[in-house]
Amino acid sequence: MEIKDTAVAGTLESSDIQIMISKAADGIQIDLQSDVEKQFGDQIRQVITTTLNNLGINAAKVKAVDKGALDCVIKARTIAAAQRASQTTDQPAWEVL
Amino acid sequence: MDNQIVDLYLSNPKVKADWEAFLTSLNITNFSANEVDQIDYTIGIYNGDDLVATGSVAGNVLKYIGVCNKGVTTGSRFNAIVSELVNRQFAQHVYHLFVFTKLKYSESFQHIGFSELAHSDEAAFLETGSPDVHDFLAEIPRVDGQDDKQVAGIVMNANPFTRGHRYLVEQAASQNDLVYVFVVNTDASLFTTAERFQLVKDGTADLDNVIVVNGGDYMVSYATFPAYFLASPNQAVTYQTTLDARIFRNVIAPALNIKARYVGSEPLSRTTNIYNEVLKRELPPAVEVKVIDRNQALTSDQQVITATQVRQLIKNGETSSLAALVPETTASFIQHHLTTLQKRIQEGMNIDGN
Numbered sequence: 001m002e003i004k005d006t007a008v009a010g011t012l013e014s015s016d017i018q019i020m021i022s023k024a025a026d027g028i029q030i031d032l033q034s035d036v037e038k039q040f041g042d043q044i045r046q047v048i049t050t051t052l053n054n055l056g057i058n059a060a061k062v063k064a065v066d067k068g069a070l071d072c073v074i075k076a077r078t079i080a081a082a083q084r085a086s087q088t089t090d091q092p093a094w095e096v097l
Numbered sequence: 098m099d100n101q102i103v104d105l106y107l108s109n110p111k112v113k114a115d116w117e118a119f120l121t122s123l124n125i126t127n128f129s130a131n132e133v134d135q136i137d138y139t140i141g142i143y144n145g146d147d148l149v150a151t152g153s154v155a156g157n158v159l160k161y162i163g164v165c166n167k168g169v170t171t172g173s174r175f176n177a178i179v180s181e182l183v184n185r186q187f188a189q190h191v192y193h194l195f196v197f198t199k200l201k202y203s204e205s206f207q208h209i210g211f212s213e214l215a216h217s218d219e220a221a222f223l224e225t226g227s228p229d230v231h232d233f234l235a236e237i238p239r240v241d242g243q244d245d246k247q248v249a250g251i252v253m254n255a256n257p258f259t260r261g262h263r264y265l266v267e268q269a270a271s272q273n274d275l276v277y278v279f280v281v282n283t284d285a286s287l288f289t290t291a292e293r294f295q296l297v298k299d300g301t302a303d304l305d306n307v308i309v310v311n312g313g314d315y316m317v318s319y320a321t322f323p324a325y326f327l328a329s330p331n332q333a334v335t336y337q338t339t340l341d342a343r344i345f346r347n348v349i350a351p352a353l354n355i356k357a358r359y360v361g362s363e364p365l366s367r368t369t370n371i372y373n374e375v376l377k378r379e380l381p382p383a384v385e386v387k388v389i390d391r392n393q394a395l396t397s398d399q400q401v402i403t404a405t406q407v408r409q410l411i412k413n414g415e416t417s418s419l420a421a422l423v424p425e426t427t428a429s430f431i432q433h434h435l436t437t438l439q440k441r442i443q444e445g446m447n448i449d450g451n
Contacts, residue, residue: 006190006227008192011180011184012179012180012183012209012210013173013180014176018180018210020187020226022192022227022228033210061227063226065210067209
């Protein structure tokens with residue numbers, strides 16, 4: 001899957017995470033902002049990176065604003081943003097879940 | 098608790114009165130037509146019949162955000178309003194947003210993913226989304242060994258590029274190793290952004306240490322300095338230019354090793370004159386301000402050159418007088434596009450401002 005456009009999923013409300021994905025030359029760069037960065041920052045980055053890799057995305061710029069989202073939420077928002085950014089929302093990637 | 102977000106239609110006088118009363122209670126009191134007319138849409142949250150939160154959008158700028166936290170978790174309504182505005186803008190493919198706010202609210206915005214570009218004693222200016230200022234700076238061309246070179250910057254609208262602009266660039270180019278000319282990005286002038294940019298490029302093509310760059314949203318843009326485009330009181334000009342100057346000093350100049358900023362003296366324009374004064378106050382010592390005397394670049398009959406005069410000549414169709422005021426490149430562009438330009442003026446484009 002290839003990132004074609006900038007896209008966003010999620011909100012800034014409590015227990016959610018807002019994920020913005022845009023194009024990058026190579027590698028997955030994650031700019032994460034979270035109140036629980038100290039405790040869970042690495043974990044959150046890991047979930048985003050793994051989810052993107054499972055979708056076959058190896059290059060993307062990710063901006064994430066976390067408001068205490070659980071892993072399943074992070075995963076869901078990442079998939080939604082990635083599918084919007086790659087313009088593949090008409091073929092949901094169920095197997096990644 | 099009812100936390101439903103609804104659209105507020107300010108065209109309805111009752112809604113507008115409620116909205117103004119609510120914001121006034123939060124000490125937001127500037128409802129001049131200049132500001133309010135810019136709003137694209139407004140949303141709000143009601144608790145029963147009372148408005149308890151609101152926010153608006155004008156282009157890529159969030160405005161008039163006000164929230165009452167009585168009886169709810171602090172921040173929840175604020176987050177709901179800003180989330181909704183941000184998501185609606187993203188849905189319209191506007192991925193890069195700004196907010197001007199009082200300094201004390203800067204932190205609340207930083208908490209939800211905004212980063213601060215500059216602040217003064219009373220106000221702060223923040224952005225979110227992408228491409229952000231780092232992307233903007235990464236795109237600007239650089240030369241080898243730039244960190245050891247003497248680099249200067251000029252910001253101009255160049256509506257259109259005149260011999261006065263040319264003189265300013267020549268002075269800077271002769272005194273420095275490298276000169277960046279940032280062309281104002283906001284498309285609110287007689288000449289479009291693409292035209293202004295091209296004319297600056299063509300008019301400086303022979304100066305090989307000059308790089309012409311689009312100033313993006315960070316230099317005299319509609320976002321940072323609306324008063325440049327709309328007639329505004331002195332106080333508003335000072336307040337906006339302070340932030341504009343600080344972005345240049347703190348973010349732009351260090352990234353490009355710019356140590357001097359060249360400006361033309363401004364005997365004729367009130368707004369630009371205030372801007373120059375603020376630059377002189379804010380930029381040094383990090384960036385030196387060099388004011389180039391306009392009287393050095395006079396026409397043969399000893400007149401100060403202004404782009405305002407050029408636009409007047411275009412309106413009157415007096416293209417034969419252009420050569421004294423503008424370089425060959427600009428003159429030939431005007432000759433070729435005279436009817437298009439005159440049509441824009443007829444259709445109401447203001448040519449007396451900047």
